Amino acid sequence: MAETKIDNGVNVDALLAAREALKSAPDAAKFTWRAACKWQNGTHSKSTIQGFHGLGQEQKHKTEFSFEADHPEIFASEDLGATRVEIVLVGLASCLTAGVAAVAQNRGIQLRSVEAKLEGAMDIQGILGIDSDVRNGFDDIKVTFKIDADASKKDIEALVAQSQKRSAVYDCITNPTNVTVEVA
Amino acid sequence: MAETKIDNGVNVDALLAAREALKSAPDAAKFTWRAACKWQNGTHSKSTIQGFHGLGQEQKHKTEFSFEADHPEIFASEDLGATRVEIVLVGLASCLTAGVAAVAQNRGIQLRSVEAKLEGAMDIQGILGIDSDVRNGFDDIKVTFKIDADASKKDIEALVAQSQKRSAVYDCITNPTNVTVEVA
Numbered sequence: 001m002a003e004t005k006i007d008n009g010v011n012v013d014a015l016l017a018a019r020e021a022l023k024s025a026p027d028a029a030k031f032t033w034r035a036a037c038k039w040q041n042g043t044h045s046k047s048t049i050q051g052f053h054g055l056g057q058e059q060k061h062k063t064e065f066s067f068e069a070d071h072p073e074i075f076a077s078e079d080l081g082a083t084r085v086e087i088v089l090v091g092l093a094s095c096l097t098a099g100v101a102a103v104a105q106n107r108g109i110q111l112r113s114v115e116a117k118l119e120g121a122m123d124i125q126g127i128l129g130i131d132s133d134v135r136n137g138f139d140d141i142k143v144t145f146k147i148d149a150d151a152s153k154k155d156i157e158a159l160v161a162q163s164q165k166r167s168a169v170y171d172c173i174t175n176p177t178n179v180t181v182e183v184a
Numbered sequence: 185m186a187e188t189k190i191d192n193g194v195n196v197d198a199l200l201a202a203r204e205a206l207k208s209a210p211d212a213a214k215f216t217w218r219a220a221c222k223w224q225n226g227t228h229s230k231s232t233i234q235g236f237h238g239l240g241q242e243q244k245h246k247t248e249f250s251f252e253a254d255h256p257e258i259f260a261s262e263d264l265g266a267t268r269v270e271i272v273l274v275g276l277a278s279c280l281t282a283g284v285a286a287v288a289q290n291r292g293i294q295l296r297s298v299e300a301k302l303e304g305a306m307d308i309q310g311i312l313g314i315d316s317d318v319r320n321g322f323d324d325i326k327v328t329f330k331i332d333a334d335a336s337k338k339d340i341e342a343l344v345a346q347s348q349k350r351s352a353v354y355d356c357i358t359n360p361t362n363v364t365v366e367v368a
Contacts, residue, residue, distance in 0.1 A: 009226030014260035019312045029309045033270050033322075037277035039298035042193030045281045047274040049266045054258065054308070061256055065266040069278035072245055074238065076198030082233045082249040084279035084353045086217050088272055090231040093221035094253035095268035096365065097229045114223035124238070125213045127350050128203045137355035138217075140362040147367060157367050164365055166311050169268045171321035177357050178324040181280065181348055183331060183341050 010105040028056045043071040044080045085138065089118045091169045096143060099163030109155065112148040141173065194289040212240045227255040228264045269322065273302045275353045280327060283347030293339065296332040325357065 022029045031054035037047040050064040068081030082090075093116045104111050120141045126134040147156050164170050206213045215238035221231040234248040252265030266274075277300045288295050304325045310318040331340050348354050 009228075011226075011260035015312070018259070019314055022309060022312065023314055026307075026309060026314075029307050029312070029314070031306045031308055033267065033273060033304045033306060035270055035273035035277050035302045037274070037281050037300040037302070039281050039285055039295065041285075042195075043282040043285060044193075045278040047277050049270045049274065052256075052270070059256065059258060061266070062263045065252075065270075067251070067266075067271075067274045067278070068249075069274070069282070071282070072236075072243065074243060075202070076195035079246045081278075082245070082251075083217065084275045084282070085356070086219055086233045086236070086249075087251075087275035087278070088353055088356055089217060089219035090221070090233065090251045090253070091268045091271035091275065092363070093219050093231050094229040094251070094265075094271070097221050097223050098227040098253070098255065098268070101223055101225075101227060111223065116221040118219045118221070120217045122215045122217060122352065123210075123213050124215055125206060125210060126355075127352050128199070128206065128213070129350060130203055130207055130210075130213070135355055135359070136350060136352045137359065138352075138361050140364065143363065143365040145365070145367045153367070160365060160367055166313060166320060168306065168311050168320045168322075169272055170363060170365075171310075171319055172269070172272055173356060173361050174363050175319070175321065175360055177322050179276070179327065179354060179358050180324065181327040181329070181344060181354075183329045183337070183344055 006105065006108050006110045008101045008105045008111050010102045012102065012105045015102070028054070030054070043075070043077045045069050085120060085122060088173070089120055089141070092141065092143070092173060093118050095167045095169035096145075096160070096163050099167050100145070100147065100159050103159050103162045103166075104149065107155075107159070109159065110150045112150075113146075115146045117144045117146075118142070190289065190292045190294045192285045192289045192295050194286045196286065196289045199286070212238070214238070227259070227261045229253050269304060269306065272357070273304055273325070276325065276327070276357060277302050279351045279353035280329075280344070280347050283351050284329070284331065284343050287343050287346045288333065291339075291343065293343065294334040296334075297330075299330045301328045301330075302326070
């Protein structure tokens with residue numbers, strides 16, 4: 001029987017080589033990610049992403065990525081972009097999804113499709129300042145994966161668990177991070 | 185001297201009316217924000233946002249917003265979208281920026297321009313699994329605002345401080361949130 005080549009499009013060999021290389025050059029593992037945001041009008045803003053620092057030098061995405069954010073019409077805004085909390089859900093969804101693909105590649109599991117649906121509960125009494133006991137952010141977030149792959153339910157659940165374990169955004173949301181805000 | 189009308193494009197009257205209305209209907213303040221994510225190939229995924237729940241019923245953005253995420257070429261990926269952690273920075277930047285506009289409107293301060301630059305430090309030894317003492321997410325995030333407005337430096341700093349105090353994404357990043365992940 002011919003061996004079937006597993007290909008989820010993730011270059012795991014390159015990632016494992018990078019891991020080996022960075023073990024002896026930990027300074028190169030220090031990254032700085034950046035975003036710039038420009039207020040447009042009202043609650044509408046436009047953010048862009050292109051440059052970052054890593055592997056000891058300045059780096060650049062091939063293209064500039066841009067993101068519009070706004071409030072919906074029910075908040076008396078123009079709805080010209082997603083809300084900021086929805087953008088955070090996108091970050092979490094796509095981080096866990098990429099993790100599933102990378103872990104599946106490393107474990108020799110062929111994926112056919114991966115879909116994630118996220119729901120974040122939020123009581124807006126917090127951001128409106130109605131009740132100071134209500135937090136501004138999400139009360140909780142629920143992620144539901146639907147994965148079609150050449151693997152048992154148990155192996156698929158293990159993929160998802162490992163993706164959580166290595167996810168930068170999952171860590172960022174479930175654990176506190178220090179944020180300093182300054183006016184230039 | 186004619187009174188100059190302050191207009192940052194934020195309908196503060198509508199927001200204050202909503203605050204009053206929700207005080208007597210706290211169930212309507214319970215929102216659910218959603219995102220859906222579909223794996224494309226490798227570390228590339230596409231997320232979409234449209235429906236949400238709030239004010240006691242299903243709601244919908246005027247249009248569907250879509251977001252591509254990927255890893256850069258230095259991680260042996262195709263760089264077809266921003267990284268997930270950069271997307272989180274976009275959420276934070278645009279949340280604080282909208283807050284500045286809303287608070288300025290409420291305080292009668294005319295804004296001319298608001299720009300935010302964000303830097304998030306991350307040691308990728310975490311996500312690569314090199315050192316389990318290194319966290320996966322950001323070590324810290326620095327936000328620098330440049331604001332041109334009809335106000336003193338002190339009043340501008342107070343605007344930014346109030347925006348932080350009411351920001352959903354600032355709360356989400358600086359405080360822990362419970363995330364449940366399931367496989368359907």
